[in-house]
Amino acid sequence: MRETVLKDILRAALATLTAFIFYSLVGGIRPSLMIVLNAFSLIVVTFSVGKGEIFGAVLGAVCGLIQDSFSLGVFGVAGLTKTLLGFWTGYVSKRMDVVPFVRNAAFLLVMSTLELLLWVFFNAFVLRSRVDFRHGILLLQPFVTALLGSLILTVARRVQARRA
Amino acid sequence: MPLREKRTSFRILVALVVFHLLLISIQIPLGGRRKLFESAVFFILSPVQKTAVSAFHGLESAWNNYFDLRRVRRENQTLKQELFFLSQEKRFLEDRLGIFKSEADIRGVLEKYRASLIPARVIGTDTGNYYRSLILNKGTLAGVRPDMAVCDRNGDLVGRTIAPVSLNEAMVQLITDPESSVSVVSSTDKVVGIMSGTMQGNLCNLKHILTTSQGGKEGDDLTTTGFDKIYPAGIRVARILSIKPTKSVFKEIVAMPYFSYATIDTVAILPLVSGGGN
Numbered sequence: 001m002r003e004t005v006l007k008d009i010l011r012a013a014l015a016t017l018t019a020f021i022f023y024s025l026v027g028g029i030r031p032s033l034m035i036v037l038n039a040f041s042l043i044v045v046t047f048s049v050g051k052g053e054i055f056g057a058v059l060g061a062v063c064g065l066i067q068d069s070f071s072l073g074v075f076g077v078a079g080l081t082k083t084l085l086g087f088w089t090g091y092v093s094k095r096m097d098v099v100p101f102v103r104n105a106a107f108l109l110v111m112s113t114l115e116l117l118l119w120v121f122f123n124a125f126v127l128r129s130r131v132d133f134r135h136g137i138l139l140l141q142p143f144v145t146a147l148l149g150s151l152i153l154t155v156a157r158r159v160q161a162r163r164a
Numbered sequence: 165m166p167l168r169e170k171r172t173s174f175r176i177l178v179a180l181v182v183f184h185l186l187l188i189s190i191q192i193p194l195g196g197r198r199k200l201f202e203s204a205v206f207f208i209l210s211p212v213q214k215t216a217v218s219a220f221h222g223l224e225s226a227w228n229n230y231f232d233l234r235r236v237r238r239e240n241q242t243l244k245q246e247l248f249f250l251s252q253e254k255r256f257l258e259d260r261l262g263i264f265k266s267e268a269d270i271r272g273v274l275e276k277y278r279a280s281l282i283p284a285r286v287i288g289t290d291t292g293n294y295y296r297s298l299i300l301n302k303g304t305l306a307g308v309r310p311d312m313a314v315c316d317r318n319g320d321l322v323g324r325t326i327a328p329v330s331l332n333e334a335m336v337q338l339i340t341d342p343e344s345s346v347s348v349v350s351s352t353d354k355v356v357g358i359m360s361g362t363m364q365g366n367l368c369n370l371k372h373i374l375t376t377s378q379g380g381k382e383g384d385d386l387t388t389t390g391f392d393k394i395y396p397a398g399i400r401v402a403r404i405l406s407i408k409p410t411k412s413v414f415k416e417i418v419a420m421p422y423f424s425y426a427t428i429d430t431v432a433i434l435p436l437v438s439g440g441g442n
Binding site: 017020021023024025027032034035053054057058061064065066068069070071072073074075076077079080083084087091122129131132134135 | 172173176177180181183184185187188191202203205206209210212213216217220287288289290293294295296297299335337341342343363364365425426
């Protein structure tokens, strides 16, 4: 039991580090790419589908707070939205068959869209700050997250099946 | 899933949501100092970010060096670096020309200025709030302190360094951030105002110019005045795009900054004492 918990904590730490390095690389090399690709959301949905809601919620909280630390926005907004993203992605994927590629992509699209909507809601209505949609390009973010997330999950499943 | 396990999951979710809501609520009203936890995360993770980006650039550079014509590439890099310093010096000279009279004075100051310039590379951007901040690969070890002006490779103003500044990384508040303020003056009529971001892309507003004031023209250059004691005087900042009268006492003046957020990669951090402002 203790070993499993330790393994999960290690996995979460590794996942967070992966998310951060991914975020740093993409943000540092091509900043404009970060408008359509939120590396933290991508990692949160990818891990939540496989690991469940508790893992997803904790990973979402950590990733969100890290993203907030490197941002001038209100500290905690990304943390909250990613906690909910991680939890509900993990929760629903345990109860629904989201293994087929198209179904998986559609599911991740819905979850990422909800996360973006919540983030917009918080910024626009609760914190009363203007949300910059970058001429609508920001709305592509859920599509990119869904597509890349499904691709990663499909490849991971194939690799696992081959090993087995 | 057993009911007990389900309850535990929801308890964890509620705890995390409450934690975040408390975190958000203690920051309202906005505009306060950065939280200790936020700064601590920045201090711990910024070296990781720098290492990751440096490793990528290292790999990229090794690849290029192997396949490209090495000598041409090296020469190109030297010329680029030279151009970078020359652009900064050109701006500085334009500002100083009117102040210093003797050539010897100019040369002396220019040498000091070049030595105190800190070139830095952009290693991160603010993904949640575009046009608000950047992260650079130079920190306190390179002499970076909060409130130092930052310019792009053409010498146009980008923003200023803000806390937290770690040993090897620093955060920059961009001039397009709505919470930033730069004291600027227009080139033709010498209208002085305060420029802030608008959160509408990379556009800025020139604030506090009375509707009755005659100065200011579309297409005018805006340069720093140095009155704010952060940005040295004479740095090119933006160009006025439009001027509209409003129902309030101030005009609505929209300006477009000269620096390009999408292509910014190398910047110069200016010493605190340079220019005419300090």
